[in-house]
Structures are given as C-alpha cells and as structure tokens.
Amino acid sequence: MDKISPSQKLTLVNHFRNNVPVDVEGLSFALGVPVTYADLADNISGMIEPHPRGGFQIFINRKHPRTRQRFTIAHELGHYINHANLIGSGIGDDRAYRSADTGRYKNAVIGPKQETEANRFAATVLMPLEAIHAIQHREGINDPSVLAKRFEVSEHAMHIRMGVPYEPHPLLF
Numbered sequence: 341m342d343k344i345s346p347s348q349k350l351t352l353v354n355h356f357r358n359n360v361p362v363d364v365e366g367l368s369f370a371l372g373v374p375v376t377y378a379d380l381a382d383n384i385s386g387m388i389e390p391h392p393r394g395g396f397q398i399f400i401n402r403k404h405p406r407t408r409q410r411f412t413i414a415h416e417l418g419h420y421i422n423h424a425n426l427i428g429s430g431i432g433d434d435r436a437y438r439s440a441d442t443g444r445y446k447n448a449v450i451g452p453k454q455e456t457e458a459n460r461f462a463a464t465v466l467m468p469l470e471a472i473h474a475i476q477h478r479e480g481i482n483d484p485s486v487l488a489k490r491f492e493v494s495e496h497a498m499h500i501r502m503g504v505p506y507e508p509h510p511l512l513f
C-alpha cells in the first residue's frame with residue numbers, strides 16, 4: 341500500500357529542505373500524506389491516522405498559529421517516517437506533542453521515545469542546520485527571533501535548535 345520506498349521518502353524530505361521556509365505541507369502531499377485543517381479541540385495540535393483509501397492522512401488544528409501548524413505537520417510526518425508501523429488506528433498529539441488522552445485515539449505504543457523522534461524529525465525538516473549556517477555566514481544574522489521569521493517557525497523552536505537558552509520577555513508573563 342506504501343508506494344514510496346524509504347530511500348525515496350528521504351530523497352523527497354531532503355529536496356524540500358533545500359528551500360527555506362520549507363514547504364512542509366507540500367512535502368506531506370508529495371509523500372502521499374494529505375493534510376486537512378480541521379476543527380479540533382483547542383488542546384489538540386494534530387493527528388495522523390490511516391486514510392480510508394490506504395496510506396495515512398494528517399489533521400491539523402485550524403485555529404492554531406501558522407508556526408505551530410507547520411511544526412505539527414512536520415511532527416506528524418515524523419511519526420510517519422520513523423514508525424509508521426506504530427500508528428495503528430491513529431495518533432493524537434496535544435499541545436506539548438504528547439499522545440493525548442483527550443483526543444480521539446489512545447495509542448498505548450506511542451511513548452516519550454517516539455514523541456522525541458517525531459520532534460527531532462520536525463526540527464530537522466523545518467530548520468536545516470546548513471541553511472541556518474548559510475544565513476549566519478552570508479548575512480551575519482544570528483538573532484534567533486529573526487531566523488525564526490525566515491524559517492516560519494516559533495522563536496521557541498529556533499532557540500532550541502540553535503542551543504540558545506530561551507529567556508521569555510519579563511513583561512509578557
């Protein structure tokens with residue numbers, strides 16, 4: 341049912357990583373995993389589940405900010421690329437990217453290890469280090485908040501990717 345081989349999937353992933361901001365939705369469709377923006381509970385970021393016609397499909401909370409939606413698509417693709425065999429009847433992710441008890445699915449085989457794998461995949465896809473380094477060297481831009489805008493990710497995600505301790509603005513809390 342899966343017409344794309346593992347090496348073809350990685351070739352596609354790397355192809356899409358060449359252009360920043362990475363077209364993660366285009367990547368998902370290219371992998372044969374359609375993305376639908378849906379009315380999900382506020383604490384649910386997204387889900388991946390089997391498609392009725394074979395393969396898988398992703399649902400994204402349509403009310404969440406674009407940067408979160410992009411990270412969620414990449415995270416769900418991480419579940420697909422790293423352990424599609426564990427998706428079962430589906431995986432629901434809460435805002436912290438834990439398989440949600442409150443979602444439609446209670447997937448007992450998806451634990452912290454799989455969530456870390458999916459998060460690592462998402463960071464790798466959306467924030468290629470080569471692209472970050474190229475912008476740093478070519479344009480002298482080192483500010484994570486500026487880079488976050490270029491890559492269409494949250495400042496928080498970019499801080500983590502760059503290994504910069506994230507200090508929230510004191511007036512925003």
Ligand SMILES: [Zn+2]
Nearest residue numbers: 433437455458
């Ligand atoms: Zn997850």
